[in-house]
Amino acid sequence: MTLIDYVVLFVYFAVMIGIGFWAMKGVKNQEDYFMGGRGFGKLLQTFAAFGAGTGAHEPVTVGRTGWTSGLSGVWSALMWLFVTPVYWITAVWYRRMRHLTLGDWFVERYQSKAMGAAYTLFAIVFYMFYLSTMLSAIAKFAVPLLGFEVGLFGWELKYTLIPAIALVVILYGVLGGLTAAYFTDLIQGLFIILLSVLLIPSGLWALAKRFGGPDEQTLMDGFRIMHERVSEDHFNLFSGPSSGEFPIQYILSLSILAMVGIVVQPHFIATGGGSAKSEDGARIGLVVGNFLKRLCTVGWALTALIALALLSGNAEIAADPDRVWGVAAREILGPLNLGLVGLMLACLLAAMMSSADTYMIVTSGLVVRNLYAPYIEPDADEKRYLLVGRLTGLIIIIGASWVALRYSDVFGQFKLAMELPILFAAPFWIGMYWRRANCRAAWGTIAFSIVFFFVLPTTLPHLIPSLKESESLAAKTELVTTEFTRNATQADVEKRIAWEAIDRDVTSPTGPEPPEAVLGEPITITSITGGKPIYWSETESLNIDLVAYSAMGFDLSKASKATLETLRLPSRVLLPFLVLVVLSLFTRRDEPVALQRYFAKMNTPVDPDPVADQVKLKKAYESQSTDHKIFPHSDWEFVWPTRKDVLGFLAACLVCAAIIALMQFLAKIGG
Secondary structure (H helix, E strand, C coil): CCHHHHHHHHHHHHHHHHHHHHHHCCCCCHHHHHHHHHCECHHHHHHHHHHHCCCCHHHHHHHHHHHHHCHHHHHHHHCCHHHHHHHHHHHHHHHHHCCCCHHHHHHHHHCCHHHHHHHHHHHHHHHHHHHHHHHHHHHHHCHHHHCCCECHHHCECHHHHHHHHHHHHHHHHHHHHHHHHHHHHHHHHHHHHHHHHCHHHHHHHHHHHHHCCCCCCCHHHHHHHHHHHCCHHHHCCCCCCCCCCCCHHHHHHHHHHHHHHHCCCCCHHHHCCCCECCHHHHHHHHHHHHHHHHHHHHHHHHHHHHHHHHHCCCHHHHHCHHHHHHHHHHHHHHHHCCCHHHHHHHHHHHHHHHHHHHHHHHHHHHHHHHHHHHHCCCCCCHHHHHHHHHHHHHHHHHHHHHHHHHCCCHHHHHHHHHHCCHHHHHHHHHHHHECCCCHHHHHHHHHHHHHHHHHHHHHHHHHCHHHHHCCCCCCECCCEEEEEEEECCHHHHHHHHHHHHCCCCCCCCCCCCCCCCCCCCEEEEEEEECCCECCECCCCCECHHHHHHHHCCCCCCCCCHHHHHHHCHHHHHHHHHHHHHHHHHCCCCCCHHHHHHHHHHHCCCCCCCHHHHHHHHHHHHHCCCCCCECCCCCCECCECCCHHHHHHHHHHHHHHHHHHHHHHHHHHCCC
């Protein structure tokens, strides 16, 4: 990076902090700080959903899988595409809750302050690990852009970079609350879009300039040269070299797991629609914001293919494909000396910070509303609650930074964060639709999920050491060798040369070894899968659900890793729902008057005018009508969908299809 790159980075940080000081002037109470006064329109809601849902690790993950696996590697981030239409329905829920936190919702629905406190503790752990994943990733991904791996005092770069990023997020987020977060998300969202497209035209022109003739200097020439240098199997969305990593059943199972768990991620009360002026603003913001992310994912995948064609001979990427994005930015944008490398790093930081600020504010709201106010100082004034909120936000970011500096297993941190929502998913979904679900059953389900999914898998091997020596549990998946033969391209030749050029005394390669290649001659690409423990994870915890499958007579030895993960879906998703339903049938109902008020509120559309909204709620509480219910004389609260519900959902499904069609269209240009 040159001086102008550092100037760009400094200006970016200064603007973020300035927004925090500006927004602080408008913060008068908890609703201002935690929900921005519920005054956000469609634009800010869109970029809030977009920013909070886009992490810094995602473009680089797609860069790696695109480099190693072609276009089909896009499913490493795009597997959430099919969840997006459901957001058209769920966004209304968060606005109709009329709460500041999801902890408030659990308190109201299950008539239990303790459940709100338990949800708050879950949120703290969830976000510390989730944010630590992004902080760990940004520290690693910034190395190629900065050009050095050692920071202040001779320490590893992450010990300098992570505290610096955390400090900026704290300054503007803690000061300005959700208003500052949303306005910075608007700016950062534009940066993320820029991140997603900036390298595409520059990379295509670089391809045309480097490998084309004097009359071949257009974008279309860049597309054609990309296809000439990279084999056609890399341009297949569903059947590329990595199609075995993302089979359709695996994509669908992860989509279902995401749909079930994402609704209880704490920030959805804000970015999911709770901070919007109206229900339409909530819906449009959440759906459009997430579709923006899906479109950016298309750009990330195309960038990876361009980088593969242009930089296939780069030894730095050959040693560590995680550096595709950073090296591509440095090699393509650096020679222009226009500050674009600094801009690219600012864009990457924006992807992380736009998530971190929202998560910080939401978690601090949970602590104030569901721990401090009910248990420590119920009669405190608004100034005290705001102070506690700001201090809590500070603690969350510091905690996430500590986890990021303490643990280097990014995937392990991310996996734990993604599995934690299982604890509250069933009580949320069932509680939304069934009056019979009660507090005792919800507590039983949460306790069951903690024990079955988190405690037993890690403690059983210590309590019963003989399990580790058990022959039946030592089984591994069958080794499967897959061979694919095609003619070698120039990219294949250069990747092999780069691989051989790696200095093994300095670097241990993390990427796959490319085959020997001679231009135009057949090469055989060999993929060996299997040979992995079936019942034991990489952290030596026991996969109890797979043990249960084996006990029922299923032969898992020939199952792939993706299939094994798919088989875990029923236990992770369905079992907590079953436990909650059974326990609800055998335990006492919750207080009916409170339940009636809750469901009356959830079935009353929000009026953007707070005074008019309270009048509507009062009428709804007094009414006992059940005409809106599909099953009017039952405990089930399914209501007839409106025309807007159906049309919006179908339109979102069509957009999903359009995004897939767009990727396939772009992959064919120049082919």
